[in-house]
Amino acid sequence: MTEHVVIVEHDALSDSQSAALRDLFDREYRAEHGAWNPDRPYGYSPADVHTVIFHGAIAVAHVGFQRRVIRVGEREVAVAGTGGVLVHPEWRSDGVGSRVMAHAQQVMRDDDRVDFGYLGCREEVASFYERTGWSRVDAVERHVSMSDASETVTSSAGPIFVFASTSGAGADPWPQGDIDLRGTPW
Numbered sequence: 001m002t003e004h005v006v007i008v009e010h011d012a013l014s015d016s017q018s019a020a021l022r023d024l025f026d027r028e029y030r031a032e033h034g035a036w037n038p039d040r041p042y043g044y045s046p047a048d049v050h051t052v053i054f055h056g057a058i059a060v061a062h063v064g065f066q067r068r069v070i071r072v073g074e075r076e077v078a079v080a081g082t083g084g085v086l087v088h089p090e091w092r093s094d095g096v097g098s099r100v101m102a103h104a105q106q107v108m109r110d111d112d113r114v115d116f117g118y119l120g121c122r123e124e125v126a127s128f129y130e131r132t133g134w135s136r137v138d139a140v141e142r143h144v145s146m147s148d149a150s151e152t153v154t155s156s157a158g159p160i161f162v163f164a165s166t167s168g169a170g171a172d173p174w175p176q177g178d179i180d181l182r183g184t185p186w
Contacts, residue, residue, distance in 0.1 A: 002055070002056075003053055003054070003060075003096075004053070004054050005012065005052070005099075005100075006050075006051075006052045006053075006054060006055055007049065007050070007051050007052075007103065007107055008049070008050050008052070009048065010038070010046060010047055010049065010050060010064075013038070016028075017050075017052070017055065017059075018038060019064070020052075020054065020057060020059035020074065021036070021052065021062060022035075022036050022057050022156045023039075023059065023085060023183060024059040024060070024062060024088055025041070025062075025081075025084070025086065026104070027089070028086055029042060030034070030067075032109075033115070039040050042146075043085075043146030043147060043184065044068050044083050044084075044088075044146065044184060044186055045068075045081060045083070045180065045183055045184045045185065045186050046064075046066065047064025047065055047066055047083065047084055047186075048064075048065065048066045048067050049064065049065050049066075049067075049107060049111075050062060050063075050084075051063045051064070051100055051103045051104040051107060052100070053099060053100045053103075054160055054186060055091070058059075058088070059088070059099035059149075060087065060088040060090075060091040060096055061087045061088065061097055061099070062084055062085070062086050062100065063072065063082060063084065063085050063100050063101055063103075063104035064082070064083055064084035064107065064186070065080035065081060065082045065083070065107075065117065065186070066080070066081045066083075066102065066182060066186055067079070067080060067081075067104050067111070067113050067114060067154045068181070068182065069082050069101075069131065069180070069182070069183065070081065070095060070118070070179060070180060070181050071180040071183055072139070072177050072178075072179050072180075073172070073175050073176050073177020073178065074150055074175075075175045075177070077113045077115055077116060077174075077175065078113055078116075079114065079115065079117065079118040079162075080108045080111070080114045080116070080117045080118065080165065081118050081119070081185070081186035082104070082117050082118060082119040082156075082163075082186055083125055083185070083186030085097075085101070085119075085121075087100070088146070089147045091183070097132075098128075098131070098132055099158055101132045102132070104117075105117065105132070105133065105163060105165075106139075106163040108163065108164045109166070111165070113169075114148050114165045114166060115164075115165055115166065116162045116163060116165055116173070116174060117134070117161075117162060117163030117165060117186050118160075118161075118162055118163075118186075119134070119161050119186060120121065120141065120158050120159065120160050120161075120185055120186075121158065121159055122158065122159075123159055124156070126161070129159075129161045130161075133163060134147065134161035134162065134163045135161060135162055135163070135164075135174070136159055136160065136161055137160050137162055137174055137180055138156075138160075139156070139160060139177065139179050140154060140155070140156045140178045140179065140182045141154070141155055141156070141160060141178075141179045141181065141185075142154045142178065142179065142181065143181035143183065143184060143185050144181070144183050144184045146148075146184050146185070149184075160179070161174075162174050
């Protein structure tokens with residue numbers, strides 16, 4: 001089977017693409033978290049853009065991101081809140097995760113509405129993000145609770161990573177300060 005990359009806005013996902021993503025996510029998370037809902041995946045914010053690597057009709061890797069303006073310290077920052085980073089178990093250790101991430105990062109670079117990629121993750125997967133060009137930032141993060149929209153969660157426990165979507169002399173560095181995601185995390 002040949003590998004092909006699909007980059008698609010969430011609202012333009014075909015039925016077959018949605019079904020392939022559902023298979024990928026349900027294989028990994030259904031037993032613990034229930035069925036995948038593309039509009040509210042496990043309580044996280046949904047993606048605006050899906051970057052997917054397919055082998056034939058099988059989705060083997062995915063990175064999603066949602067465009068959002070967040071607050072960092074005193075600044076408004078346009079981010080691609082990144083989530084749904086997942087590789088099919090049979091394709092792990094084959095470099096497909098790095099390839100799908102590189103494609104997603106290129107989409108972020110090409111999107112003039114995005115200044116930085118942004119994600120939170122578990123410590124055990126942090127080295128993957130470091131290897132693929134993400135930089136760790138130390139900050140307190142505030143976001144809407146995934147289980148109760150009337151509650152705010154504040155945390156400094158998990159790793160936070162950013163990816164500058166612009167580069168060169170004119171690129172602004174990630175600002176200092178606490179982070180308000182202004183919504184649920186990705």
